[in-house]
Amino acid sequence: MSVEEPQFRVVRGVPTAEELAALVGVLAARSRPTAAPAPAVAPSAWARSGRPGNATPTAGIGAWRASGLPR
Numbered sequence: 001m002s003v004e005e006p007q008f009r010v011v012r013g014v015p016t017a018e019e020l021a022a023l024v025g026v027l028a029a030r031s032r033p034t035a036a037p038a039p040a041v042a043p044s045a046w047a048r049s050g051r052p053g054n055a056t057p058t059a060g061i062g063a064w065r066a067s068g069l070p071r
Contacts, residue, residue: 008027015023058066 008023010020
């Protein structure tokens, strides 16, 4: 194994082992490339069948009672 130059060095102060471990963890997390977001999966036909066609609620007199009635 060849000797490499350190990635960082402490210039001032005397950090504890825990502080150095926290610093290394943050630097490792920041240097990792971010993963691309997972593609959105459309709901299946079975899941869509349970949703009403006009899912937007309507406000007004009797709206609460009408929300429970069949369409």
